[in-house]
Amino acid sequence: MMSGPDRNALSEVAGDALRFDVPTARFTSLRVGGPADAVATPPDRWALAALLRACARRRIPHTVLGNGFNTIVRDGGLDGVAIRLSAFRRLEERPGGFLRAEAGVTHTTLTRFCRERGLAGLEFGAGIPGTVGGWVAMNAGVPQREAKDVVREVEVLSPTGARRSHLGRRRLRFEYRALRGLAPGSVILSALLAVRPGGRDRVEAEIDRHLAKRAGSQPLDRPSCGSVFKNPRGDFAGRLIEAAGLKGARVGGAQISEVHxxxxVNRGDATAADVLALIERARGEVARRSRVHLETEVRVLGREAA
Ligand SMILES: Cc1cc2nc3c(=O)[nH]c(=O)nc-3n(C[C@H](O)[C@H](O)[C@H](O)COP(=O)(O)OP(=O)(O)OC[C@H]3O[C@@H](n4cnc5c(N)ncnc54)[C@H](O)[C@@H]3O)c2cc1C
Known part of the structure; x- marks a missing residue:
């Protein structure tokens, strides 16, 4: 829990861009999770840097969040400040076949931008919900293609807000659903993405193909956080969970989807504890039956409920 003096110090720096004791269920897609001590939505880079400086000075932890499509916060809530970059939405074409997208640009906007201009290269990301920041941090993608294939450079602010750097491809260590090598607490400000002229009809058709594939194979009608586990090498987490007889299994309001x-999925009244118990049940049953240890793709944050 954040102390009174810490609250006052942050309020002085962030003013209206700061709210205290905000339920994280409001900004994570599974709609579970306890309150964040504070949530900040800095209006620009200067305000963001000032906030990071103030957090560093008072040793207040911060967590950068996109749109929470890959994040579960435990029921006890989140220490310190959750920083949301929803004001960072600039998206523009750059000479030489590039887009510069700020971290808060949503994937829907990115897809629409490419569709309208007939820009090819990013169609595979159509329907992956979230922001550019989350996409880069997660190296999100589909089996054949992921963020690392199109990200040419990432602009990063250091955890204390003191230094901004542009990291080219050689300095970015993308792995399966992760970007390694950034200091913890670094903030991805923007990314340079490679695109090429593709012809509007062709780009549209490719985007629609990806969206249709998703609509038929994912439970898009209930809150979820996408794939819970990473696929183990040469296999699929979904297949292993299904083979363990867990399709449809429930703990409280959380259920392993009947579709995937x-x-x-959250059936309406799930808690983070329900979801985490179901995750451990799936992990345990798959290990027992198939001798495969499943690793979570979803990021779990925060403290246990008291
Ligand atoms: C229905 C559904 C389908 C999905 N399909 C796919 C899919 O096909 N492929 C796939 O890869 N994923 C998929 N996902 C997961 C999710 O969409 C992606 O991981 C997405 O990139 C998350 O973006 P976000 O902005 O919501 O990130 P968040 O969940 O908010 O954050 C994810 C991580 O990134 C970090 N982060 C976010 N922004 C920044 C930033 N600016 N600077 C530093 N760190 C940051 C956070 O700290 C956190 O660790 C799916 C999710 C759902 C709900």
Whole structure:
């Protein structure tokens, strides 16, 4: 819990861009999770840097969040400040076949931008919900293609807000659903993405193909956080969970989706504890039956409920 003096110090720096004790269920897609001590939505880079400086000075932890499509916060809530970059939405074409997208640009906007201009290269991301920041931080993608294939450079602010750098491809260590090598607490400000002229009809058709594939294979009608586990090498987490007989299994309000066994859906009244118990049940059953240890793709943050 954040102390009174810490609250006052942050209020002085962030003013209206700061709210205290905000339920994280409001900004995570599974709609579970306890309150964040504070949530900040800095209006620009200067305000963001000032906030990071103030957090560093008072040793207040911060967590950068996109749109929470890959994040679960435990029921006890989140220490310190959750920083949301929804004001960072600039998206523009750059000479030489590039887009510069700020971290808060949503994937829907990015897809629409490419569709309208007939820009090819990013169609595979159509329907992956979230922001450019989350996409880069997660190296999000589909089996054949992921963020690392199109990200040419990432602009990063250091955890204390003191230094801004442009990291080219050689300095970015993308792995399966992760970007390694950034200091913890670094903030991705923007990314330079490679695109090429593709012809509007062709780009549109490719985007629609990706969206249709998703609509048929994912439970898009209930809150979820997408794939819960990473696919183990040469296999699919969903197949293993289904083979363990867990499709449809429930803990409280959380359920392993009947449509895709690597998705957990919130039936309306789930808690983070329900979801995490179901995750451990799936992990345990798959290990027992198939001798495969499943690793979570979803990021779990925050403190246990008291
Ligand atoms: C229905 C559904 C389908 C999905 N399909 C796919 C899919 O096909 N492929 C796939 O890869 N994923 C998929 N996902 C997961 C999710 O969409 C992606 O991981 C997405 O990139 C998350 O973006 P976000 O902005 O919501 O990130 P968040 O969940 O908010 O954050 C994810 C991580 O990134 C970090 N982060 C976010 N922004 C920044 C920033 N600016 N600077 C530093 N760190 C940051 C956060 O700290 C956190 O660790 C799906 C999710 C759902 C709900």
């Amino acid at each position: 066994a690597n998705f957990i």
